[in-house]
Amino acid sequence: MSEVKVSPSWRQAVHDFLAEFKYGDIVPHSWLVERFGLPVPDEHMSAVAFQARQFAWLASIEGFKAALLHDHQVLLQSVRGEGYRWCPPADQTQATLQEFERDAGRLFRHAGSRLKNVRHTELTYDERRVNMDAQAKLSLLRGTVRKQLR
Known part of the structure; x- marks a missing residue:
């Protein structure tokens, strides 16, 4: 009897991940590409095929990460050049x-x-005032966020 697979492929990858990995492990990109059923890019892949693969990768990885987080309380952190x-x-x-x-x-x-890189000379007085107010509000908001995070 053959093994039952879940669709889309990233949902099956969630089950495989939970069975194979533990806290602190890095999930290699190659493992994910294999589980998502994506072709490995090579020099013969057309630009259109590569772009389609990239869109499929993004949809798969986002679904995979979201399912892990929301359904299993698992956070994946990106590790540049290696995986998650x-x-x-x-x-x-x-x-x-x-x-x-x-x-x-x-x-x-x-x-x-x-907000700063606006052609101020082409704005009316009221438009310049609105722009300056927006810059002040953004600065105030940034300062408030910084204080709250400390």
């Missing part, structure tokens, strides 16, 4: 806050840059 680390529960709070601080900082810098 199963974050132990004792580390999960700090890891989440560190990632939030990094992402929030990036968002604040991005929004600040967009």
Whole structure:
């Protein structure tokens, strides 16, 4: 009798992951590619096929990570160039806050840059005031977030 497989493939990968890995283990990208049933990129793969593979990868990895987090309270941390680390529960709070601080900082810098780099000479007085108010609000919000995270 053949083994029953769950569909989509990332759902089966969740079951396989829970059976094969433990806290602190790194799940290699190659393991995930195999479980997701994705082709391995090579020099013969067309740009269109590669792009389709990348979209399939993103859909699979996001579904996989979300199912682990929401259904099994498992947080996966990206390990650049290797795969994903199963974050132990004792580390999960700090890891989440560190990632939030990094992402929030990036968002604040991005929004600040967009608000500052406006052609002010082409704005009316009221439009300039709205822009300056937005910059002040963003700065205040950034400071408040920093204080609360300390």
